[in-house]
């Protein structure tokens with residue numbers, strides 16, 4: 287079943303998917319999301335002059351187009367191959383997700399620049415202003431991107447020779463690691479959602495210091511520095527909300543790190559090939575990610591640092607999924623059935 | 635003859651009414667050491683950079699004039715205006731020239747036409763991000779293009795930006811009356827034709843925030859007031 291070329295192609299697609307998330311992050315960080323008001327064409331052409339913000343926004347469209355083509359080829363390749371059926375399903379899911387992703391990207395632009403569409407959506411969601419809809423689309427777009435990335439990571443894993451070997455080896459790493467990694471994956475997904483919320487509500491620098499918040503362990507929610515005579519004042523409640531989600535992103539990072547590091551230490555101890563290697567990668571990535579997060583605050587949202595933080599977060603998320611899959615595969619069949627029974631019972 | 639008399643009467647009444655209207659004027663001062671002007675490099679778009687001969691351009695976010703006053707402060711009547719005012723038929727022009735908005739701060743009435751022009755031989759997008767009015771984003775890829783827009787709700791202030799050239803920014807004060815002014819390069823503002831009454835006057839600055847004062851003007855009075863903004867710590 288193993289095809290070297292298919293695997294290499296899947297790896298290439300996965301790398302491009304990470305790159306695409308970085309490019310997407312550069313659009314948000316440079317505030318270039320609206321530099322090209324039309325879609326799918328850019329200023330009525332496929333190749334506008336790549337100056338200023340157009341470079342980021344149109345660059346994002348070009349890279350996204352490339353990823354869409356790669357994923358389409360990958361899907362066709364999988365469908366025509368003798369790969370197991372679930373692989374074909376993954377291929378199709380990745381394809382559908384990337385098409386949906388492109389549509390969301392287009393909607394995000396047109397909801398501002400197309401007055402008719404703007405009226406339609408504000409009417410549809412009965413909101414007075416398009417801003418909450420625009421924000422919701424942007425956050426969904428950012429989150430779905432991570433799903434696309436996960437699909438490409440899984441396909442890359444499943445088409446690898448190491449995976450074939452891993453399946454054949456009679457290994458038992460126990461259900462504990464599997465459960466821990468699954469929790470870490472769910473927690474990491476929540477963290478990505480909070481992160482997207484922080485970014486798209488412009489709350490990235492609302493707490494100016496790190497590791498402390500306004501010089502304290504917990505932000506003083508009742509006594510935040512508030513400027514009622516600001517040129518564009520926000521309500522105190524809105525300020526509290528922004529501080530709350532930013533703070534949640536910080537606290538939650540340590541929850542994800544705690545569970546993930548614990549699972550990874552256990553996994554490394556098992557000395558199972560592939561699993562322990564990915565576990566080591568995970569620990570390196572989480573340290574890097576927290577450091578980048580601190581640097582984002584210290585550099586007051588430096589564009590390259592923020593892009594790296596988003597791209598590393600995505601890679602970490604995909605790696606967590608790979609680890610969760612590997613660790614479930616490492617659970618002996620008898621034990622797996624048992625724990626599934628427990629899960630269904632406790633899940634009600 | 636009767637008709638003539640009534641016309642003469644009407645005219646004298648109108649001119650009398652205008653003569654009875656008050657003026658609020660003054661300056662907006664800046665206290666403390668003037669910040670160093672922020673310089674903007676247009677290297678991100680070579681064509682823009684070329685227009686300015688490769689030189690950096692001074693940002694207009696905080697402009698302290700030679701006489702220690704503040705430019706680009708939007709001064710307007712926030713409260714106290716009674717009656718309905720129709721927008722003038724001539725449009726307000728926002729020009730894009732040298733990858734820069736002209737003017738940087740302006741007032742416009744609800745329902746009044748805003749004409750956005752592209753005087754540059756390159757593309758801009760005009761992206762307004764109001765919170766009360768509808769946002770819009772128009773591409774103007776070609777020199778000489780003009781777009782029109784009207785606002786339907788008063789709003790202090792509506793930001794404009796070009797996402798192609800992130801240094802381009804402008805602000806519009808949208809009001810349902812004509813009592814507003816923007817400080818010039820001597821820091822002066824002047825609000826004319828105010829009916830007698832008591833008003834809250836607000837001065838808005840894009841970085842330094844807002845300040846208000848209450849004034850009462852009598853018929854025909856010219857009242858001078860002053861605002862002072864301090865440098866932000």
Ligand SMILES: [Cu+2]
Nearest residue numbers: 758796798799
């Ligand atoms: Cu521009």
